[in-house]
Amino acid sequence: DTAVSQTPKYLVTQMGNDKSIKCEQNLGHDTMYWYKQDSKKFLKIMFSYNNKELIINETVPNRFSPKSPDKAHLNLHINSLELGDSAVYFCASSPWGQSAGGYTFGSGTRLTVV
Amino acid sequence: TQLLKQSPQFLSIQEGENLTVYCNSSSVFSSLQWYRQEPGEGPVLLVTVVTGGEVKKLKRLTFQFGDARKDSSLHITAAQPGDTGLYLCAGGSSGNTGKLIFGQGTTLQVKP
Numbered sequence: 645d646t647a648v649s650q651t652p653k654y655l656v657t658q659m660g661n662d663k664s665i666k667c668e669q670n671l672g673h674d675t676m677y678w679y680k681q682d683s684k685k686f687l688k689i690m691f692s693y694n695n696k697e698l699i700i701n702e703t704v705p706n707r708f709s710p711k712s713p714d715k716a717h718l719n720l721h722i723n724s725l726e727l728g729d730s731a732v733y734f735c736a737s738s739p740w741g742q743s744a745g746g747y748t749f750g751s752g753t754r755l756t757v758v
Numbered sequence: 759t760q761l762l763k764q765s766p767q768f769l770s771i772q773e774g775e776n777l778t779v780y781c782n783s784s785s786v787f788s789s790l791q792w793y794r795q796e797p798g799e800g801p802v803l804l805v806t807v808v809t810g811g812e813v814k815k816l817k818r819l820t821f822q823f824g825d826a827r828k829d830s831s832l833h834i835t836a837a838q839p840g841d842t843g844l845y846l847c848a849g850g851s852s853g854n855t856g857k858l859i860f861g862q863g864t865t866l867q868v869k870p
Contacts, residue, residue, distance in 0.1 A: 648800075675856045685844055687801070687860040699855055734800050738856050746791055747858065749800030 647671050650735050650750035657725055658758055664721045665753045667735030674740035675699070676718040677747065678710060681732040693718055694740055725757045760785040762849055764861035772869050774836050779845055779864045782829045787849030790823050790830040791858070795844040837868045 648669045657663050669676060677700075678690040692700040693712040707723045718735060732754050736747040762783045771777055781790070789808045793801035805814050807823035807830065814821045818841075820833040830847055844865050848858040 677856075679860075685795075685863045685865075687846065687848075689857055692856060694856075700857055736800070740856065746803035746806055747801075749802070751798070751800050 645670065648735055648737055648748050648750040650733075650753050652753060653751065654754050654756075656756045656758065659725055659727060661725050662721070662723045663725060663755070664719055665733055665735075665755075667718045667720075667750055669716055669735075669737040669748070671737055671748060673737035673748070674715055675738050676712065676715070677736045677738075678718065678720050679734045679736060681734060681752070683731070687734070691718075691720075722755075725755075727757050730755055730757045760787070760849065760851055760859045762847055762859055762861035764845075764847055764864050766864060767862065768865050768867075770867040770869065771837055773838055775868075777834050777837060777866070779832045779847075779866075780829070781831070781847035781861050783849065784828065785849070786827050787859075788827075788852060789850035790827070791848045791850070792821055792830070792832055793846040793848060795846060795863075801844075801846055834866075837866075839868045839870050842866055842868050 650667045675694045677692045679687045681687045690704045691710045695715045696712045709721045712718045732752045734752045735750040738747050765780050791806045792804045795801040805821045810825045810827045812823045818835045822831050844863050846863045847861040851857045
């Protein structure tokens with residue numbers, strides 16, 4: 645039973661398209677995150693939600709819109725995709741405010757914009 | 759802005775050798791975590807250290823948090839090919855947001 649599951653695993657799309665990535669966790673955690681990992685493997689936070697409320701929004705273009713219908717789900721919608729959006733996007737979860745407890749990551753969505 | 763610098767960025771060693779990876783910052787972190795990431799997968803938590811000077815051991819891996827809580831190290835004894843992967847340090851930022859700041863990673867290759 646996967647703790648944090650993301651879909652799809654791979655996404656190849658053309659510039660200008662709109663796409664969504666879905667994430668679900670069954671750990672009962674209150675906080676969920678989206679991180680972007682670039683081609684140099686650097687992980688940078690994009691958003692976090694605590695129990696459906698947006699907590700962190702890190703200077704991400706407003707083409708990216710997260711949505712959390714409930715505390716177990718966090719989706720990411722991207723409008724007007726650009727070449728520079730190509731990266732691996734990771735969803736993660738943790739107990740509320742407890743980064744010390746560590747994150748549980750999903751296995752990532754590799755987005756390629758052509 | 760809190761930043762974490764990892765060194766070295768790449769390390770290729772023979773099976774049986776020892777190695778140390780460093781994670782340094784000018785900022786104080788509430789906690790420091792180490793993750794290992796394998797190709798096509800998400801990072802997996804190895805350890806969390808929260809007290810300055812804390813040392814934790816996980817089999818052949820030894821983790822240390824600096825006294826001032828600004829740096830950390832990961833030491834692997836007698837490395838094995840199964841240790842190959844990307845090692846990431848991450849610092850817990852201040853406040854109750856749960857936000858982690860990641861280092862840029864160390865890619866380790868252990869050759870048989």
